[in-house]
Amino acid sequence: MSSITTSAIETPTRRSVEKTCDDLAIIVLSAVALIAGLTFRDYGLGWDDYTHAEYADLLLRMYGSGFKDTGALSFANLYMYGGGFDMAAALLHKVIPLELFETRRLLGAVVGVIGLAVTWRLGRRVGGPLAGLAALLLLALCPTFYGHMFMNPKDAPFAVAMMILLMGLVRLAEEYPAPSPRTILIVGFGAGLSLGCRVLGGLALIYAAVGFVPLLLEEVRKQGPREAAHRFVHVVYVLLPGLIFGYLVMGLIWPWSIMEPGHPLEAVTYFSHFFEKPWKEMFDGALVSVPDMPWSYLPTLFALQLPEVLLGFLVAAVVMSLMSLSRADVTARRKTILLMLTMAATLPLVIAMVKRPALYNGIRHFIFVIPPMAVLAGFAFARTMDWLGEKRRSWQPVALAVFTFGLLLPLSEMIRLHPYQYTHFNHIAGTVRGADDLFMLDYWGLALKQASDGLREQLIERQEIPPVNGKWKVAVCGPQRPAQVALGPDFTIGWDSQSADFAMTLGEFYCKGLTAPVLVEIKRDDVVFARVYDIRGRSISSLLAIPAP
Numbered sequence: 032m033s034s035i036t037t038s039a040i041e042t043p044t045r046r047s048v049e050k051t052c053d054d055l056a057i058i059v060l061s062a063v064a065l066i067a068g069l070t071f072r073d074y075g076l077g078w079d080d081y082t083h084a085e086y087a088d089l090l091l092r093m094y095g096s097g098f099k100d101t102g103a104l105s106f107a108n109l110y111m112y113g114g115g116f117d118m119a120a121a122l123l124h125k126v127i128p129l130e131l132f133e134t135r136r137l138l139g140a141v142v143g144v145i146g147l148a149v150t151w152r153l154g155r156r157v158g159g160p161l162a163g164l165a166a167l168l169l170l171a172l173c174p175t176f177y178g179h180m181f182m183n184p185k186d187a188p189f190a191v192a193m194m195i196l197l198m199g200l201v202r203l204a205e206e207y208p209a210p211s212p213r214t215i216l217i218v219g220f221g222a223g224l225s226l227g228c229r230v231l232g233g234l235a236l237i238y239a240a241v242g243f244v245p246l247l248l249e250e251v252r253k254q255g256p257r258e259a260a261h262r263f264v265h266v267v268y269v270l271l272p273g274l275i276f277g278y279l280v281m282g283l284i285w286p287w288s289i290m291e292p293g294h295p296l297e298a299v300t301y302f303s304h305f306f307e308k309p310w311k312e313m314f315d316g317a318l319v320s321v322p323d324m325p326w327s328y329l330p331t332l333f334a335l336q337l338p339e340v341l342l343g344f345l346v347a348a349v350v351m352s353l354m355s356l357s358r359a360d361v362t363a364r365r366k367t368i369l370l371m372l373t374m375a376a377t378l379p380l381v382i383a384m385v386k387r388p389a390l391y392n393g394i395r396h397f398i399f400v401i402p403p404m405a406v407l408a409g410f411a412f413a414r415t416m417d418w419l420g421e422k423r424r425s426w427q428p429v430a431l432a433v434f435t436f437g438l439l440l441p442l443s444e445m446i447r448l449h450p451y452q453y454t455h456f457n458h459i460a461g462t463v464r465g466a467d468d469l470f471m472l473d474y475w476g477l478a479l480k481q482a483s484d485g486l487r488e489q490l491i492e493r494q495e496i497p498p499v500n501g502k503w504k505v506a507v508c509g510p511q512r513p514a515q516v517a518l519g520p521d522f523t524i525g526w527d528s529q530s531a532d533f534a535m536t537l538g539e540f541y542c543k544g545l546t547a548p549v550l551v552e553i554k555r556d557d558v559v560f561a562r563v564y565d566i567r568g569r570s571i572s573s574l575l576a577i578p579a580p
Contacts (some may be wrong), residue, residue, distance in 0.1 A: 046253070052160035056151050056167050063147060063171050067140035067181070074136050074181040075480025082107060083184045084131060087117035102348050103188030104287050111298040113227035115284030116142065116188040124563045132516060136181050143180025146191035147171055148183040150402045153198045153231055157368060158410035163435070175394065176401045178453025182477065183395060189228040190399035195402035196221025196235050197403060202366045203270075204246060208262040210269060218272025223280025226288070230298040231399075234379060242371030245356065247424075248362035298435075311577075312391050313540050316469045318577070324390040329380050332394045335460035335508070337401070340437025342457075344408035344415075349373055351411060372410075375403035388559030392474045395453070448555050451477060467558045471535055476510040478553045478561035482535050483517035485551030486563045497521065498532070506531035506566070508542035508574035530570040534564040537575055543576040 089103035104110050116138065124134040150170050155163025166307060170176055180187045199218035203210050210218075223230030244347040250259040282289035288298070311318040312327060334342065351367040379400055383390065390396075412434060419427045445452045454473055458467035463472055490503070497503055502521055506528035507514045514535060515524040527532055533550070536542035540557035553565035 032466060038222070052164040056155075056164045059164075059171060060144065060148055060151070064140075064144050067144065070135075070450065071136040071140045075183055075477040075515055076132055076474035076510070077157055077477060078109055078203050078510045078513075079184065080132060080135065080182070081363075081512040081516070082109065082169065083114075083117045084121070084135070084418075086110075086114050087121040090114045090118050090286070091121055093451055099377075099393055106289065107269045110287045110303055112185060112229060112448065113285035113288075114283070115227055116184050120184075120357075127569035128354065135184065138480065139181045142188050142191055143177070143496070146180065146187075146194055146402060149194045149198055150405055151192065153194065153201060154406045156198075156201060156374065157406060158413045161416060162406075162409045162413035164409070165412040167342075167404045168438055169338070169344075169408050170402055172438050172445070173341060173405065173456035174441050174445045174452040175336050176398060177445065178448075178451065178455070179398050181450070182475065183398065184451075185229065186395050186398045187240055189225065189232070192221060192224035193232060193235065193375070197233070197238070197371070200235065200242070200371055201368050203266075204243065204364055207246060207364070208250075208266050212267065215270055215273035216276070217273075218270060219275070219277035220280060221277070223277030224284070226277075227259070227281040227284035229296055230288075231298070231304065231379075231522050232294075236372045236373075237262075238374045238379065242367050242374060246363045246371065246381055247368035251468075253283060271506045276400065305386070306391075306539070309389070310391075311473050312474075318540070321391040322389040324387070326384045326387055328390045329377050329383055329394065329397065333380070333397075335456050335470075336394060337404075337457065338437065338441040339459065340434060340440070341404065341459055342435070342521045344411040345404050347375070347415070348411035349377065350405035351414065352407070369410075372403050372407050376400050378409055393471055395474075401433065441524040451555060451560060454555075454560075462556055464556045464559050467538075471539065472558065472563040473539060473560050476513060476537055478537060479507070479509050479514045479535060480517045481553045482551050482561040483514055484562050485553070486533060486535070487518065489563075491551050503533065504531040505532045506571070506574055508534070508536040509561075526574070531571075532565075532567050534566045534571060534574055536564070538562070541576055543574055544557055545571060545574075547571070 086109045088105065089100075089106050092100045093103045101112070108570070117458065120131070120135045120138045123138055127134060127137075134382070146169055147167055151167040153162045153163075154166030176187075195217065197306045199214060199221045201409050203218060206214055222232070222235065225235060234282040247259065247263065250262060254262065278289070280522055285319070287372050288294050305322045308364055309320045309322050314324060315331065319325075337345075350372040355369055356366055377400070379397060383397070388430060413429060416427060430521075441455065444455055444457075448463065450453060451473060453475070454463055456463050456470070460466045461471075466472065486505075502523045504525070504527075505514065505518065505524045506526060507524055512527075515522070518524065534545055534547070538553075538561055545562075545564045545566065547564040547566045547569055549562055550565050551561075552559060553561040
């Protein structure tokens with residue numbers, strides 16, 4: 032009688048908590064979407080935007096010509112990547128009244144919000160409504176992910192695609208050996224999107240192959256080897272339509288991949304070796320050639336760039352996941368799900384630490400591990416709150432306060448850094464101020480947009496008249512095409528600082544600090560992101576601070 036009464040009392044309370052968490056998640060998603068919609072124009076162009084826009088035009092031209100124009104299949108090295116995001120942005124640009132690069136930023140925000148929604152739903156599925164809400168908050172307030180979703184046309188969409196695939200794999204583990212049509216569709220669609228973005232999506236096969244071991248061993252133990260094998264073959268068979276659909280999706284957004292059966296493997300071989308002329312980047316205060324980065328590159332940057340609260344709960348989640356493998360009270364399905372998530376969050380980093388490929392531009396190539404990290408951390412937070420509810424209920428408000436404070440730290444940094452959230456370093460690193468002389472910050476060169484806007488405003492305010500030929504000459508140390516787009520047709524962009532009127536430089540180590548009047552200075556947290564100098568009448572031999580490698 033007592034247990035029945037307790038159940039009757041607790042059930043409405045639990046439902047109320049669940050509804051509150053879900054309502055808060057909807058509010059968070061709506062708030063992020065609103066803020067992104069108001070601010071997406073603030074994010075400048077990076078090194079790759081212009082080239083990706085060209086790739087989109089070539090892909091659409093190929094489809095429009097019935098595959099007669101195949102220039103896209105040999106364009107730079109982008110033909111070894113999918114162009115789904117680029118094509119979608121080009122098509123969207125045709126129907127909405129925005130400039131092309133504004134459209135790309137808007138679409139990036141939309142894709143990012145979709146990624147947040149998938150992360151919420153996956154976190155909720157794995158650990159309940161509180162875990163889902165925590166995962167959503169941890170990812171939305173991860174400055175590295177948030178900043179990249181606006182302007183990274185490769186890595187951010189890939190991260191979202193991998194989360195869709197991971198959602199499908201988790202559903203498959205829950206429903207095994209009878210996956211629903213929806214799960215089959217999600218697995219196929221996620222696989223096609225992931226491989227269609229980057230061939231690195233094949234890592235998910237390892238997540239599944241290793242992650243499903245606990246579940247398959249349980250099948251053998253309960254059903255016997257013959258029946259377990261039969262059930263496994265059945266699952267593979269019913270997945271085939273979804274995988275065929277995924278193959279078509281991959282071919283649509285990455286047409287080169289299906290021109291010949293071996294092309295995806297060729298892409299793997301190509302990207303397993305560094306394919307550009309090496310250069311040097313700043314890491315831990317030293318200039319290091321990108322093919323020679325130490326094994327500590329990724330763990331150091333993840334430890335210094337992720338929010339502290341995410342790091343703390345992530346470590347706890349990984350420990351809990353690994354410990355669960357030997358626990359008899361944890362079901363095989365739960366072990367499989369936690370193992371897949373743990374591998375998704377850590378395996379790519381471990382492989383990179385062992386193989387030591389060329390590493391550069393911070394952690395941008397590994398953005399795809401951050402959403403599963405957020406899911407794991409959200410799961411750990413929810414489990415902590417459950418444990419405290421059973422053992423130390425009076426400590427729950429303290430844990431919630433600590434978690435909230437942990438979220439406020441990156442939020443305050445995101446506001447201060449806007450629109451350069453992706454350059455974030457946490458308080459362990461001393462924020463961007465402490466990291467400025469040790470690591471790369473604005474490696475995308477986004478600050479040239481604000482620098483360009485500032486230069487035009489200064490010239491208008493000073494009522495300056497352009498030279499006789501009608502165009503100002505600007506020497507740029509950084510990505511030049513983005514500067515040209517930001518400045519517009521009244522300016523000529525180049526490297527030549529001898530005949531230039533102004534010099535525009537990033538605040539990175541390879542751009543020289545000039546002895547000349549500063550017209551514009553873009554700073555965050557007392558760190559210079561970009562400057563514009565008036566170099567008329569001055570002899571400036573070079574804008575580079577170090578010789579090219």
